[in-house]
Amino acid sequence: MLETSWLRAFAAFADHKSFTHAARALALSQPALHAQVHKLAEAVGAPLYRRVGRALVLTDEGERVAAFARRSLAQQAELVEGLRAGRSRSRVVLAAGEGAYLYLLGEAVQRSVRDARTPLELLVRDAAGTLSAVRTGEAHIGVLPLETRPPRLVVEPLARVGQMLVMPEAHPLAGKERVSLRDLEGASLVVPPGGQSQRVMLDEALRAARVTWEVAVEVRGWPLTLQFARLGAGLAIVNDFCRLPPGLVGRPMAGLPKHTYCAVRLSDAPLEGGVERVWKRLLTGGRGQTR
Known part of the structure; x- marks a missing residue:
């Protein structure tokens, strides 16, 4: 016992x-x-x-x-x-990154917040933190980019998301319909800190393309990344679900992999009550989106 x-x-x-x-x-x-x-x-x-x-x-x-x-x-x-x-109201805990909340999950979160039966708590975590939160029961549901199915989890794809290069409207590359890695030769980039999944992907892709570039500034999160790009600190490569502030344009970025954002939950935890309602809203609001 x-x-x-x-x-x-x-x-x-x-x-x-x-x-x-x-x-x-x-x-x-x-x-x-x-x-x-x-x-x-x-x-x-x-x-x-x-x-x-x-x-x-x-x-x-x-x-x-x-x-x-x-x-x-x-x-x-x-x-x-x-x-x-x-009566009791079971709290549902959802874990995801800041960008996913802002640009992908807004409708599902809004509907859940309006549901008086389902108090919702949001954890802001990176991909590794989201996965850990679900696996340890800290969160009932997580949303993160996944390419493989981790053990002990139910995984449902929500959206296929590509990459775009973000720059001021007056930048020379803004005139192109699509940009390549070679277009970034000599560029200063606003990037995540070393070790973050997006940074690792960029480092590997640019190295493979033999592109010389430099770090303009290292920041966490898409909103701050976009703000530094708007201020002219450097170009930025972000998920193409991001909504751009005035003064910035985005162009599809060739040569970089797409991410599949997925909803995940523990396979041995019951899907019922508030957790079931939030889970279904996520699948209804996100599944099938392709950027």
């Missing part, structure tokens, strides 16, 4: 990936928290986390236990609320 206190302790640890911060959040001592996580690991018969360098990361078993713990605690809270208030 898994004790509720163990599940609560591990859910907090999964949130923080730190015994110090999780113990502080639960108002427990670190030894007490560590003991509860250890008992849970013994009960399930598998290690729940491991150390990678200086960081603590969940194992595959730890992700499954974290998802179960959060689901169990949420069900307990929902039961108590229902008994006390006569």
Whole structure:
């Protein structure tokens, strides 16, 4: 039997990936928290986390236990609320990137927010963070670009999204209907920080095309990227679902792969209630979009 206190302790640890911060959040001592996580690991018969360098990361078993713990605690809270208030409203947590919220999911989010039965919480995460949030049960549903199907997840494609080069209206390349990687020779680009998936893709594509370029500024998120492009800091390559502010034009970018944005959820979690309603709205509002 898994004790509720163990599940609560591990859910907090999964949130923080730190015994110090999780113990502080639960108002427990670190030894007490560590003991509860250890008992849970013994009960399930598998290690729940491991150390990678200086960081603590969940194992595959730890992700499954974290998802179960959060689901169990949420069900307990929902039961108590229902008994006390006569009805309960289960909260639905959606994780996605800022750009997906702004340019892809607006209709589905708006409809869900208007649904009084379904309190909606939005987590803003990059692709890796969104995937982790779903796998550990921190989010019920995630939306992110995927090209392969991760294990333990239901995956439904929403939109096929290409890349475009964004520049001021007066830029010489604005006169072309379509631009290529070779057109970027010597350009200054507004790009994501190193290690981000979009940056890795750009680095590899430009290197393969033997294009010499330089970093104008490194920023996170499409809105800030577009703002720096509007200010003339450099050219930018963004998903072509982005809506451009006045003064900027976008041209299709040849030689770069398209992304498939997908909705994902845990395969072993029940699809019911508010989660089912939000899931169906996402599929209705996004599926079939091709840019």
